[in-house]
Amino acid sequence: MNNPPLPLYRLIAILLLLTGLNGYGQSPITVSLANVPGPAGSGPAGSGPAGSGTVVPGGHFTLFFDVKSSSSLPDSLREEIQLPEKWRLLSQRRPARTPGDQSLRYFYVIGTPAACASGDYQVKFHVHTAAVSAVQTDGREASVQVPITIAPIRSIELFVVTQPEFIREGDTLRLTYLIRNSGNNPEKFLVKSDQGKVDHIADSLTLEPGAGTNVTVSQVIPVTDNNAWQAASNLSIMMTGGAEPVYSVTSIPVFSSKVRKIDPYFRFPVEVGGTYLSYRYGGRQFTAYQYLATGKGFIDQKERHYIDFTVRGPNQFVFPAIGTYDQYSLDYAWRKRLFVSAGDYVLQLNNLMEFGRFGRGLRVEQQFKKVAYTLFYQKARFFMNQKDAIGGRFLFKIKESANVGLHYASKNVLFHHQQFWSHMTGLAASVHTREFNFESELSAGQAIGKTDYGAFLRLQLAKKWISITSNLIYAGKHFYGFYNNSRLFNNNIGFNITRKLTIGASNNFSDVNPSLDANLYSVSPKDRSYMGYISYQPDQRNRFYLFYSKAERKDRQQPAAFHYSENFSNFSYNLASQKFTLFYQGRYGYSKNHLVPDNNGRNESFSNLIQPAVRLFPWIWVGGYFEHQRTSKFSATGAVENLLFYGGNARVNIKRNLYASFLYRNNYAPDELYVRRSFLDASITLDLKRHVFALSGSHSYIPNAANTDQNTLFFNIRYALRLNVPLGRKKNIGTVRGKLTGLGYRKQGNLIQLGSHKFMTDSTGMFSFVGVAPDRYYLSIIQNESGSEGVVPVVRMPMLVDVRPDSLSMVEIPLTRTGSIVGRIEFLKAKQNGLSAVLTEKPPVLIKLNGENGSYLTELNDKGEFSFREIRPGNWEISVFIPGSQDRFVVEESNRQLTVETDKTLDLTFRIRPNEKRIHFSERNFEVSVKK
Secondary structure (H helix, E strand, O other): OOOOOOOHHHHHHHHHHHHOOOOOOOOOOEEEEOOOOOOOOOOOOOOOOOOOEEEOOOOEEEEEEEEEOOOOOOOOEEEEEEOOOOOEEEEEEOOOOOOOOOEEEEEEEEEOOOOOOOEEEEEEEEEEEOOOOOOOOOOOEEEEEEEEEEOOOOOEEEEEEEOOOOEEOOOEEEEEEEEEEOOOOOEEEEEEOOOOEEOOOOOEEEEOOOOEEEEEEEEEOOOOOOOOEEEEEEEEEEEOOOOOOEEEEEEEEEEOOOOOOOOOEEEEEEEEEEEEEEEEEOOEEEEEEEEEEEEEEEOOOOOOEEEEEEEEEOOOOOOHHHOOOOEEEEEEEEOOOEEEEEEEEEEOOOOOOOOOEEEEEEEEEEEOOOEEEEEEEEEEOOOOOEEEEEEEEEEEEEEOOEEEEEEEEEEEEEEOOEEEEEEEEEEEEEEEOOOEEEEEEEEEEEEOOEEEEEEEEEEEEEOOOEEEEEEEEEEOOOOOOOEOOEEEEEEEEEEEOOOOEEEEEEEEEEEOOEOOOHHHOEOOOEEEEEEEEEEEOOOOOEEEEEEEEEEEEEOOOOOOOOEEEEEEEEEEEEEEOOOEEEEEEEEEEEEEEOOOOOOOOOEEEEEEEEEEEEEEEOOEEEEEEEEEEEEOOOOOOOOOEEEEEEEEEEEEEEOOOEEEEEEEEOOOOHHHOOEOEEEEEEEEEEEOOOEEEEEEEEEEEOOOOOOOOOEEEEEEEEEEEEEEEEEEEOOOOEEEEEEEEOOOOOOOOOEEEEOOEEEEOOOOOEEEEEEEOOEEEEEEEEOOOOOOOOEEEOOOOOEEEEEOOOOEEEEEEEEEEOEEEEEEEEEOOOOOOOOOOOOOOOOOOEEEEEEOOEEEEEEOOOOOEEEEEEEOOEEEEEEEEOOOOOOOEEEEOOEEEEEEOOOOEEEEEEEEEEOOEEEEEOOOOEEEEEOO
């Protein structure tokens, strides 16, 4: 049976199938990435899987794609690569084709934009077969997407643009800084100066990539008595996200702006005056007048003998809490080796025997290279339970940071209406280094036929990642030193997880009985607490603190004002800026009042405290205090009660000679009243240098159970006159003479300043300073404005002059006319297509001039030009650089040596072109090199 003929369209379909152009039955095409993309120069990595590569902005990377099929690849195979916006194909290599190929490898070099933001991008490689006819293809295609990560670049650069050669005391120092963001992401950062303030900008700034801004730091230079010193201006850039801060500091010579006569006398500074006092305490009113004389300084011109004295009296008060007791003190030092205190002084022998006692007597201390000793006698003035005391110590210095010592003290003690002598002997050792501090004492005391002991230990360790602090005090019941029947055990450990995060724990066991003087106004409550904490400080302005604590506190006075136990969590936040500060503390927990009989329950307790302060003007700060507590730990009946505390404060400082302060508090919690507390404090001081007027008043609480009325009203008016008493004519003084030289320049009427002394040059340019105290001084010249344009000293000013005793120093200041430097930048195109072929955007360019007489930095104007005017003749080095973009551009002859000549202008041209990169191919590998 004959089959009918096939229709034409079926015949065509069979023919297409047989020739393999339809794709039905053909092997599929696969595409894979043969290397892990990365920085330029990475070669093929075999047939590994596609991975995510990290590339720096402005860099380039290579991609190798393998196209495979189990049968031969069609001749009509076509490929294309799709790139993100502004990315460029720098080079590519198509494989050579031979009949029957089942695999091909394609090679690409891809460049990223210099300003490419960090993040993830996709590069797509696609292959497909070409069309057989207008309506048909063989139907085979494949593609692969390669994730590329542009690495974040964080780079803030800081340059000093303008700075003065010198500054006068009392003037305002201004330095201009250039801040540039050379990274590839917007940067938000804080701008701060420790010495001054940043003018006309907010505390924080944001810069886009490649952007820059100028900021000016200004600070008022204080007036001092130094003849030559340096003022430091600094600027800190505090970046977010844990980046290292950027810091710059510059020192500027400073000299006095006032004309001071050369004093032929050697003088001793003294202050004399009087005080009117009035206070009310215990229902009685007291008023009195006192005289005052103080002085301190060297009494010889070789600075070997130093004296510090205070005379205040007469003694018209028996209550020393307001600090108006009489005082007659004399401290003498010889060459910082021998020290003598006579009259009233504070004795600090060691921590256990006598930690701080104000009394009247004599103390002698002498230092040698390896040993030192101290001897003393003292009669206590403000501690009624102690009369006479005598003793001393002997130290042996193992090295500069470590010593051991033997201590002895005998005290006439009045204890529980019994008077006796307490004799104590002890050993002590200490070590002090940058990371480790250790102090220890062990003492034995004998009194009324009994022997007892005392011990002290302080340990501090501060490493980069850990800090440890430990304190121990022990004193037995029959040990009558500074402590008696006392226990203290305090420990803290902190772990610095990062620069910003710290965790730690601490405990405190305090049951001490210190024998404090009556003018310290403090008692010591019993305290037991355990705490775990977390501290987080993201930057210098903000700090967060969280801890959980379990504690018990008991008032030592009778009757006790508080005794409670509590466990609570605490959160606090601290903000500190130039114009505003804030402290907040919130607590929540449970407390038990132990003063309430048969109280076995705990009550909820919480509190909130806020302390804001604002700088209304540069010379005034105003703050407030607001606290609310809801607790039962102070209630006599154990009932939960609401406590509200509030107050305010102000600080005023006008022109550095008028000072005022004010504080008000309505009340304090009972567990805060174990030290002196002020409900109202006000003071004002007017300092006119020679005359000082002061007015102060206070309404205070003094923790003293001897009086039921513990609120003290205090008022004080004081006047003091400052004198410089002549002790004799100065000896071993020096003379400085000099002259301005150089032909054709005006020499008369130029102001020469040596330290704080000034001299106007005569018609010959001569100047002279006679009777100058030996020291190191800055000498500077302020030229006459008439006829001095373009004229500068040849030597760098100000210059240092050493004035030696009984000597004549000659100074010559040659003058010369200046030269200038002008220039321009030419931006060139690359010589090849591909990488950086077209310079579409001009990079920022800085020009720096360095020489023996200074350093200068400038930028280009809109026309691509720069200039340096009035430059001293001599040898200089000029350099051109591109901040943050050194790899992408090449500056031809970027560093040049110059000779600046008088009245001549140097004309310079610098050329900048893209940094061209060429890719060299070989049969075995792929190499990338840079052509410069």
